[in-house]
Amino acid sequence: MAFYDLTKTQRLNLVEEIRTNIQQEVETKILSLVIQYFSSEDTYIRKSAYLSCGRIYFANDFLKPKIISTLNILLQYDDFKIRQTAINAAGEIGKIDFEIVKSFFDEGLLDKHHSARNAVIGCIKKMGEVNPTPVVNWARQYLHHPDKEIRREICHGIELRGRKYPQDILPLLEELQFDKTARVRNTLVHVIGQIAYKKGCLATVISSLNKWENKVLVKDALAEIIDVHFRYRNFSALTQEQAKQYIDIHYI
Structure with a gap:
């Protein structure tokens, strides 16, 4: 059943279940459910997963290194949806702690799949709106990149701040x-x-x-x-x- 086929109460329960399961698997380094959420065909399941990663990161200092390590692992998966969701999770973290996740966007800009690259654009928008200085400074280095698509994506990404x-x-x-x-x-x-x-x-x-x-x-x-x-x-x-x-x- 799709996320929005559920009742509001069922959706809230599912979101909490996703958050709990992700936290447990990050702690144990067993990522079966994490992979299931990150690769879901349902956009809202993937969104719940990357939002959960951000919340877990900021609520648990001891888990911060493990969250980053887990996302780095997921960024290497063949399934573009997993890479896309990992980048979006990094974007949630980058709203406050950009330096720790900027490598995700360096790699994401060069991703072979447009969905992952589009995730970078979305992240630049949401991070730049609330944490502009490091994001804008990072974006500047790509303005004259030899790849025209990267120049275009950076231009598009900084729009929301503007x-x-x-x-x-x-x-x-x-x-x-x-x-x-x-x-x-x-x-x-x-x-x-x-x-x-x-x-x-x-x-x-x-x-x-x-x-x-x-x-x-x-x-x-x-x-x-x-x-x-x-x-x-x-x-x-x-x-x-x-x-x-x-x-x-x-x-x-």
Whole structure:
């Protein structure tokens, strides 16, 4: 039976059962149930497993090394779902203790399966929102990686932090302004649009874009910003017309 076919009480009981079983197996180094949870076809079982790992890590200092060791073992499994879930578990830990898990994201960026790589993007988003300094510093080293997909993934991954604090990621985005790969460029334009429509963010973004040298890319980014203010009109701080007027006045 799928996770959401269960009643609320049954789901809560299952989540507690998963947490208890993971903790016991981490302690004994017998990982049969851990592997079962991490490889489940049910997304919500896998989510319960990686959330449990984070909770166990922070609730039990003596188990921290064993949790990290277990996740390192799981990161080597052939099943991409296991690797994906291990990366997501590392992401839960990285919200507070990034340095201990950053190697998971170094390895995950190079994973052969897109699901594992996408897990890295998701982790960068959730970690960067609450623990930005080490995450942004880590991301910077990959901005000019020879693999265009890694550059694109990093650009995408830092987006969420930028929606509240665009000033934190605009210097990184600026480094990508002359990237010649269409997928990276398109992601860059998309991210600029996404970090510009919340309250107070447009001014910060336009101030930064005034200093960028690639005026062709900036033109596309400004068009995206205006379009985003229409697409997200129920959530944006300004109307599309107000955004146009602001850009006309303040973009030099």
